[in-house]
Amino acid sequence: MERLSLNEVSSIIKELKETNQYEKYQDMILDDFENHQVVYTLDSDEIIALAYKNKTIPFKMLEFYNWHEMNVLIAEELD
Known part of the structure; x- marks a missing residue:
């Protein structure tokens, strides 16, 4: 998946x-973080647009996961 321009x-x-679909995608990203501790390398608008x-x-876009940050969150939770 290629990155998009700002425009x-x-x-x-x-x-x-x-079209009132923006909130649906925002909710998906919040759900990804709350339930699966997924952190993305791009800001939320760029993830939504992609x-x-x-x-x-968003949850299927594995190449944009911030694996290091997710591992840190998991390690903190285990302590």
């Missing part, structure tokens, strides 16, 4: 907000 991200986010453009959901 592409902005236009996709604008479209999602106009997921929408590629017709997938």
